Amino acid sequence: MSRKLDGKIALVTGATSGIGLAAAKRFAAEGAAVYLTGRRQSELEAAVTAIRDAGGTATGVQADSSNLADLDRLYARIESEAGRLDVLYANAGGGGMLPLGAITEEQYEDTFNRNVKGVLFTVQKALPLLGRGASVILAGSTAGSMGTAAFSVYSASKAAVRNFARSWILDLKDRGIRVNTLSPGPIRTPGLVGLAGPDAAQQEGLVDYLAAQVPLGRVGDPDEIAKAAVFLASDDSSFVNGVELFADGGMAQV
Template sequence: MSSLANKIALVIGGVGGIGGAISQRFASEGAHVYATSRKGGDSTSKAGTTGSIRVIQADASENADRKRVFEHIASERGRIDVLVINAGLSEYAPLENIAEDHFDRTFDLNVRSLVFAAQGAIDLMRHGGTIVLIGSIAGDIGTKGYGVYGASKAAIRSFARTFANELAPRGIRVNVVSPGPTDTAMMASASREVRDALSSMVPLGRMARPDEVAAAALFLASDESSFTTGAELAVDGGMAQV
């Protein structure tokens, strides 16, 4: 039996890259996925499964857009079983170049929107619901030029612990997937030198594939992790672990 059969999943930032891989994997496991994207996209049904992906154009950082998404799902399905929050941004700025708009833009999308997306979703979640937050090993290591990004990801890890504690009485689990360097389209635009340098820092000798991050998200979203909450699962090839 598919591990997410007939589950209603919302993947915020669920088109392209890691989020797109999560949406596709969840649908292949029988979930009815609502995937948000600022640019929109094509809704699909997975051949050979009962799962589907419905794309909703929405800006994760806009309260009105988030509210519209929740209202849409409530009217069509009446509930959310799985919430994944993946939307985020990463911009280079060493300490001497950090500007207020850079700081505000990063924390607005990576942290503020995550908090209020989780707040809005739990009104539609029942006992047994799961929340998977997409963090980063950047929250644990000091990467030059990415201090604001790393701090925003560390905040996600902190919120996950608190949310897990607060939502446990309601039977809702909260966990974090923290990828390392991942071979997405954005990473493909980097120079060969940058890609090779990143890969050389990973004990397994390569970057992650988006589907490997999606597999970790599936584990935490499914009943296979029924006694796991408040945890962080690093998908980094050992980069920040050894």
């Protein structure tokens, strides 16, 4: 039986843990040859090994998505080895929590460099490799359309990502490239629990609090987002373009 991504070349940025790693694993399991990026070499090597040990095809390239020279090196390698890119999941990003009145220039620049600048140039520099029928997936968040205390900088950066998709489908309408935003709700990842600090009890308290805000009554698992990413990456979504797909247990819908 054919797999959903057989023969496709895929790139997942920020794929050493959490949603990115889960998506890379799912893409490989569905037949794609997957390129992964991450900033930490040891974690990147571990991610590649995990995918290969499961029978998948994976290549790791150490890169910071907000560093344009790193992106140039990444795409030069993909062009040399694969010649094209069929699926791009611009997943790398992140951010911390600070309330209005305590926001710093450093936090603003770090968050927007990772979530806005990084996404913009990850996609723009990939354009020469993306052909008709390619799928671009942008990492959004329910925070981009909801108010969240002490999270305004991150939320604003994800709202910018949502509009990238809306605008880029117009820029790319003659090329047949689809661009969609995948917006998770609270997902149990190192990045999420890390917002509560290093104390395990505080981390579980945050998870429990967020679960209470979700109509399904729980936080999500990274693999649940990865399954949604496979849908957007595959031909199953061939007429889906410019949408924001919420995988949030209903959190942003009520």
